[in-house]
Each structure stands twice: as structure tokens, then as C-alpha cells.
Amino acid sequence: MTEAANFEKETAGSVTEAPAMLELVDLQVFYGAIQALKGINVTVRQGEVVALLGANGAGKTTTLRTISGLLQPRHGEVRLGGERIDGVPSHKVVELGIGQSPEGRRVFPVMTVLENLEMGAYRFKGVPKDDLERVLDLFPRLAERRTQLAGTLSGGEQQMLAIGRALMGRPNLLLLDEPSMGLAPLIVQQIFEIIKEINDQGTTVLLVEQNASQALQLADRGYVLETGAIVMEDDASALLSDPRVRAAYLGEGAA
Amino acid sequence: MSDTTAAKSFSVDVAKLRRKAWYQQPRWTRLLGMVVLGFILALMTGEDGNPAERLSAFTGAFESARLWICLAILVGVWALVEFGAPVRNVARQGRQSVGKSLEPTRAMFRSNGWLRLGGLVLVLVLAIVIPANTSLFWQEVLVTQMGIFMIIAVGLNVVVGWAGLLDLGFIAFYAIGAYSCAFWTGHMPVKPPFTVGALESIPFAIVTCLIAGVLLGAPTLRLRGDYLAIVTLGFHEIVYLVAKNSDGFTNGSRGVIGIPHPSIHIGPINYDWTLDPLPYWYLLLFFLVVLIFLYNRLEHSRIGRTWTAIREDEVAASATGINTVRYKLLAFAIGASTSGLAGVVYSSKVGFINPENFTIVLSVLALAYVVFGGMGSIAGVLFGAALLVWLPNALRDIVPEQDRFIYLGALLVIMMIFRPQGVIPSRRRQRELHMAEAGLGDADAMTEPTGGVKS
Ligand SMILES: Nc1ncnc2c1ncn2[C@@H]1O[C@H](COP(=O)(O)OP(=O)(O)O)[C@@H](O)[C@H]1O
Numbered sequence: 001m002t003e004a005a006n007f008e009k010e011t012a013g014s015v016t017e018a019p020a021m022l023e024l025v026d027l028q029v030f031y032g033a034i035q036a037l038k039g040i041n042v043t044v045r046q047g048e049v050v051a052l053l054g055a056n057g058a059g060k061t062t063t064l065r066t067i068s069g070l071l072q073p074r075h076g077e078v079r080l081g082g083e084r085i086d087g088v089p090s091h092k093v094v095e096l097g098i099g100q101s102p103e104g105r106r107v108f109p110v111m112t113v114l115e116n117l118e119m120g121a122y123r124f125k126g127v128p129k130d131d132l133e134r135v136l137d138l139f140p141r142l143a144e145r146r147t148q149l150a151g152t153l154s155g156g157e158q159q160m161l162a163i164g165r166a167l168m169g170r171p172n173l174l175l176l177d178e179p180s181m182g183l184a185p186l187i188v189q190q191i192f193e194i195i196k197e198i199n200d201q202g203t204t205v206l207l208v209e210q211n212a213s214q215a216l217q218l219a220d221r222g223y224v225l226e227t228g229a230i231v232m233e234d235d236a237s238a239l240l241s242d243p244r245v246r247a248a249y250l251g252e253g254a255a
Numbered sequence: 256m257s258d259t260t261a262a263k264s265f266s267v268d269v270a271k272l273r274r275k276a277w278y279q280q281p282r283w284t285r286l287l288g289m290v291v292l293g294f295i296l297a298l299m300t301g302e303d304g305n306p307a308e309r310l311s312a313f314t315g316a317f318e319s320a321r322l323w324i325c326l327a328i329l330v331g332v333w334a335l336v337e338f339g340a341p342v343r344n345v346a347r348q349g350r351q352s353v354g355k356s357l358e359p360t361r362a363m364f365r366s367n368g369w370l371r372l373g374g375l376v377l378v379l380v381l382a383i384v385i386p387a388n389t390s391l392f393w394q395e396v397l398v399t400q401m402g403i404f405m406i407i408a409v410g411l412n413v414v415v416g417w418a419g420l421l422d423l424g425f426i427a428f429y430a431i432g433a434y435s436c437a438f439w440t441g442h443m444p445v446k447p448p449f450t451v452g453a454l455e456s457i458p459f460a461i462v463t464c465l466i467a468g469v470l471l472g473a474p475t476l477r478l479r480g481d482y483l484a485i486v487t488l489g490f491h492e493i494v495y496l497v498a499k500n501s502d503g504f505t506n507g508s509r510g511v512i513g514i515p516h517p518s519i520h521i522g523p524i525n526y527d528w529t530l531d532p533l534p535y536w537y538l539l540l541f542f543l544v545v546l547i548f549l550y551n552r553l554e555h556s557r558i559g560r561t562w563t564a565i566r567e568d569e570v571a572a573s574a575t576g577i578n579t580v581r582y583k584l585l586a587f588a589i590g591a592s593t594s595g596l597a598g599v600v601y602s603s604k605v606g607f608i609n610p611e612n613f614t615i616v617l618s619v620l621a622l623a624y625v626v627f628g629g630m631g632s633i634a635g636v637l638f639g640a641a642l643l644v645w646l647p648n649a650l651r652d653i654v655p656e657q658d659r660f661i662y663l664g665a666l667l668v669i670m671m672i673f674r675p676q677g678v679i680p681s682r683r684r685q686r687e688l689h690m691a692e693a694g695l696g697d698a699d700a701m702t703e704p705t706g707g708v709k710s
């Protein structure tokens with residue numbers, strides 16, 4: 001297999017050797033002449049929470065948009081369960097079991113909470129009762145506000161709704177783009193606890209974050225992206241204690 | 256003590272910033288506005304201009320008592336608004352008590368489906384009976400303008416109101432429908448493989464418009480808001496110019512003549528439409544009832560909800576698994592074929608079409624009808640089309656011919672200031688507008704963030 005896969009075996013020793021679910025192989029993505037991703041390799045195994053960290057403009061959102069089919073890689077592959085999925089149109093990616101909460105949440109502002117969740121179940125041509133109950137159990141705040149218009153929710157509630165809506169599509173893999181963006185620490189805490197619960201219930205999570213400390217506490221493994229290239233990858237605990245990460249992303253003085 | 260001095264760290268006099276000169280107070284600004292409006296009104300209603308003596312219209316309008324009457328009326332209105340609080344209170348109380356006494360009836364209508372149906376039947380009966388008792392002039396207006404544009408408005412509502420796509424060239428499809436009818440009845444320079452009657456040409460026209468809608472939509476529906484509007488505008492111009500210039504195909508600006516009136520011969524039903532407008536009204540009414548029924552179902556179907564999602568956030572819609580391009584195309588195609596149907600009825604009614612029947616102004620007016628009536632609401636757009644077609648025609652005998660559309664314009668401006676959601680807005684559209692105004696979300700084709708092509 002590719003170098004990436006071999007590399008994976010060495011570094012991911014502490015995590016159970018579950019089969020790879022999502023693989024990004026030497027992924028290069030361009031916006032016109034600007035190269036946003038310079039050949040990244042990322043593997044997400046079944047059942048993991050993988051954190052993709054990086055500063056503003058590092059290419060995190062670009063990575064997720066490529067996975068979800070909104071962007072096409074110029075070189076490299078996106079594989080799901082071993083099969084290439086780059087080139088699958090974005091609305092079909094949902095049917096492959098990939099759900100996402102996009103950057104900036106993007107709830108349907110003039111639909112109620114319930115209607116938003118129903119849209120999340122779009123691919124089922126009906127709204128499965130169990131899924132709705134599960135999501136409302138996960139997010140009691142949403143249950144209380146089920147008839148409120150989504151545009152009038154607070155930022156934290158909108159983030160919960162965006163995640164809940166993604167869950168309604170019954171994804172095996174959940175892509176989260178900066179769920180902590182612009183939220184108070186307490187709310188971030190709550191949301192990360194829920195992400196943990198979602199993962200415990202069996203959903204694999206690829207978590208894009210700038211909030212490295214929170215993300216790494218939750219994640220099994222992490223990658224650090226800098227200007228379109230992966231500069232570090234390791235177990236989350238190892239990254240969390242790595243002096244370079246602490247200096248660059250956890251706001252500590254240089255080691 | 257020390258707090259207050261510390262808090263005031265700026266050197267400017269805030270009180271001065273907050274104070275406004277008397278003439279800046281809203282009340283006096285409004286008076287100024289009314290006076291200006293009075294002058295304009297006097298000018299508008301005054302004598303016609305005369306090229307030989309350029310200022311004649313001004314002197315004519317301002318020297319007579321007309322100016323003083325106009326000013327008196329408008330300043331009177333102003334005074335009533337500013338100082339007439341007691342009068343308004345009485346009016347408001349009256350309105351409220353009427354509203355309250357109507358409330359049980361309304362609730363009854365809402366809860367009782369049969370009652371609603373009864374209401375609709377009543378409207379239908381009125382729509383059948385009243386036109387039969389009006390003058391020939393109004394019957395003609397009812398058919399060739401009102402009914403036709405009601406159908407067009409219902410179709411445009413699918414595109415603009417539901418899918419949120421700003422279409423400024425909708426009349427292009429109306430033209431295509433009309434020319435399709437001319438073609439399939441065998442009256443264009445180019446002959447069809449076989450000819451059919453006017454009514455039988457409807458399916459052909461609808462299919463042609465569907466294809467035209469998809470041809471226009473497929474390459475352009477990735478564009479957003481204002482960009483799409485420009486493309487549709489261009490499309491209209493292309494259709495118009497082709498109709499006007501391709502002599503061998505459409506007979507150019509001379510137009511097509513001799514398009515037959517519709518007729519039905521199915522089993523025992525035998526009927527031929529003639530020049531008499533009233534039967535065409537019933538034909539249009541039949542189509543309208545069918546369309547209203549179908550589109551009402553459509554609005555509350557899965558497709559309708561999909562359009563709402565696309566309108567509110569296209570990226571999020573795509574992330575939930577919606578094929579956004581396909582559904583936008585569907586809206587385009589449905590709208591186009593509806594407009595084509597109107598084109599067939601029109602051309603077979605008047606029997607004669609030329610490119611000047613399909614100018615860009617009509618596309619703009621059609622959009623105005625939809626926005627005025629209330630985007631997204633079938634009842635609203637029907638009302639909008641009816642009222643705005645009625646107005647210039649009703650003014651025909653009252654004001655000079657060439658001034659009629661000024662009043663239409665004034666009405667549109669006033670409406671957009673005071674009731675931008677339209678006369679009978681759809682609930683969801685109204686909320687969208689409120690939220691956009693409050694800066695919460697932005698869900699309108701008209702105000703799409705300038706993004707150009709969807710990435
Ligand atoms: N639509 C676009 N067109 C051109 N460049 C873009 C576009 N979107 C993002 N970029 C550029 O690509 C790089 C990565 O952006 P992004 O993936 O959004 O970063 P992140 O999500 O990590 O903040 C940045 O340099 C950004 O300026």
C-alpha cells in the first residue's frame with residue numbers, strides 16, 4: 001500500500017487497529033492558481049474521533065469541503081471504506097453515510113428547529129421517529145425550542161441544531177467544522193461532551209478545530225495542518241503534551 | 256463623583272450630537288416631503304407639455320388653482336397624520352373591534368375545511384357571474400391582460416417566490432408559448448410536420464417551454480441572485496430579437512397573423528371560441544383553477560419544502576443531500592411551461608402576435624405583480640396581478656393616457672416602503688423578510704450575498 005498507510009501503522013499504535021474508514025491520500029486542492037492543500041494524508045478509523053487542527057487559513061475547511069464533494073482534488077484521492085469517493089457530487093455524499101455540520105453552522109434560518117431536523121432526514125423520504133427522539137434526547141435545549149425559528153436561536157443552540165441536523169441523516173462519519181467557533185467556553189464544553197456521547201454511540205467523528213486543547217482532550221488522534229500541509233500527527237495525548245503544539249496552539253510561551 | 260468625571264473621557268459635547276435642528280425632526284421632514292409631492296402631483300395632473308414652449312407645463316400647472324389644491328390636500332394629510340392622534344385612535348379602535356368580531360368567523364374558517372371550500376366556491380361563482388355583467392371593454396381587459404397575467408404570475412411565483420430565483424426575463428417563455436401555438440397551427444413561415452388546433456397545441460407549447468427553460472437553466476442556475484437576473488434579462492432580449500429579426504422563421508416584426516381561435520370537439524362537447532372575450536375568460540378560469548389546485552399541492556409537498564431549503568441556504572441544502580441544481584431546474588421548467596400556456600391562450604384569442612407583444616417591460620411588470628401581491632403566496636400574486644392590471648385601465652378615463660403608469664409606479668413605491676412583504680404575503684416569506692431586516696439570516700434571492708458562482 002501507500003506510504004501513508006504504512007506510516008499510519010507506526011504512529012497509531014495505541015489506538016485499536018480498527019479498519020480505516022476515511023482516507024485522504026496525497027490530497028492536493030487548488031482554488032484557481034492558489035494551492036490550498038499541498039498533498040495531505042489523513043486516515044480516520046472506524047469509531048475514532050480525529051482532530052484536525054490548524055490556524056486560520058490552514059486549509060481545514062478546504063479539507064472538509066473536498067471530502068463532502070463541494071471541491072474536487074486536482075491530485076490525490078478521497079477514499080471511504082477503501083473506495084474512491086472524490087468526484088461524487090455533494091448531495092450524493094450524504095447517501096454514503098457522511099454527515100456534516102458546515103463552517104458557520106448554516107441552519108435554515110426561517111425554518112423551525114423541528115423543520116431543520118426534518119430536512120436533515122431528507123434522504124429517507126420521511127422522518128424516522130427514532131432518529132428524531134435520539135437527537136432531541138442528545139440536545140434537550142433543542143427539544144425545548146422545537147417550534148422556535150432557527151435564525152432566532154443563540155449561537156450555541158444553532159451549533160447544536162447543525163450537529164443534530166447532520167445526525168438526522170444517520171451518518172457513520174460526522175464532519176464537524178469548528179463547532180466551538182464564537183461560543184462561550186461553557187457552551188463549548190457542553191457541545192464537546194455531546195460530541196463525545198455521539199461518538200460513544202458509534203459514530204466516527206472528524207473534528208476540525210482551532211480550539212486545540214478542547215479538541216485534543218476529546219480526540220483519539222490528531223493532525224496539525226499548517227498552510228496546506230500536515231506538519232504533525234500523533235495520538236491526542238502526545239500532541240497535547242508536545243511543546244510545539246503547546247506553544248503554537250495552546251497559547252503557552254515557547255518551550 | 257469621581258466616577259462621573261472619569262466616565263466622560265471624550266471631549267465632544269454629546270448633547271449637541273444628539274440634538275437635531277427643528278427642520279431635521281421627522282415631523283418637519285415629512286412636511287417637506289408632502290410639499291414636494293404636492294408640486295409633483297400638480298405637475299403630473301396639470302397640462303401636457305408642449306415642445307414649442309418648454310415651460311408651458313410648469314406654468315400651466317403652477318399658475319392655476321391646481322397647485323394650491325394639491326398642496327392643501329397633502330398638507331392636510333400630513334396634519335392629520337401628525338396631529339390627528341385622537342382621530343386615529345378612534346379609527347384603530349373601530350378596526351380592532353371589527354377585527355375582534357370577525358375573529359370567531361376567521362377561526363371557524365381556519366378549522367373547518369368545508370367552510371373554506373364553501374368560500375372558494377363562492378369566489379369562483381363570483382368570478383363566473385360578475386364578468387358576464389360587465390362592459391365589453393372590461394371583458395377584453397379581463398381576458399387579454401388580467402387572466403393572462405394571473406396565469407403568468409402563478410408561474411413566476413414558483414420560480415421567484417418558492418425557489419427564490421430572480422427571473423427578469425419570464426415573458427420570454429410567454430413569447431415562446433405564443434409562437435409555439437402559431438407554429439403548430441401552421442401559421443408561421445416555417446411549417447410543422449402536421450398542424451393541430453389551438454388547444455391541441457398546448458402540450459407542444461408546454462414541452463417547448465420546458466425545453467427552453469432547461470436550456471436556459473442548465474448552464475445558468477449555478478449563478479446566484481443578481482447574476483441570474485441579468486442572464487434571464489439577456490435571455491428575454493435574445494428571444495425578443497430572434498422573434499423580431501428572423502423573417503424566415505417568425506416573420507420578423509410583421510408578426511404572425513391568422514392564428515385560429517380555440518375549439519373543442521370531444522364526443523358530445525362541441526364548442527368554438529370566437530372573438531367574444533367572455534368564453535376565453537372561462538377558459539382561463541378553468542386553467543387557473545387547475546393550476547391553483549396543482550400548485551397548492553406542490554407547495555406543501557416534499558418538492559415545496561426542498562425549494563424552501565434551497566432558498567434559505569443552498570450550501571446547507573446540498574449538505575443535507577438535496578440536488579440543488581435539479582430542483583432549481585424543476586422550478587424553472589414548471590414556471591416556463593405555465594407561462595407558455597398563457598402564451599397559447601393569448602395568441603389564439605387575439606389571432607395575431609408580433610414581437611412587440613413581448614417586450615422587456617412585461618417581464619418587469621410580471622415581477623412587480625408577484626412582489627406586490629406577495630411572493631410565495633398564490634392568493635397574493637393573483638391579487639397583485641389583478642389589481643395592478645386593473646389600475647392603469649381604470650385610470651384610462653380619468654387621467655391623461657400617457658400618465659397612467661406613473662400612478663402604477665407611485666403605488667409600487669409606496670407599497671414597497673410600507674408593506675414590502677406584499678398585500679397577501681406568505682407566512683414564511685414574511686418571516687424571512689423580518690429576519691433579514693433584523694440581520695438574522697438572509698434568505699432571499701434578491702439580497703443574496705454577492706458571491707457570484709457557487710463554488
Ligand atoms: N473560495 C476560495 N477562493 C480562493 N481561495 C480560498 C477560497 N477559500 C479558501 N481559500 C484559501 O485557501 C486557504 C485555506 O482556507 P480554509 O480551508 O478556509 O482555511 P481554514 O478553514 O483552515 O481556516 C486560505 O489561504 C484561503 O484564503
Ligand SMILES: [Mg+2]
Pocket residue numbers: 060061062103178
Ligand atoms: Mg475554516
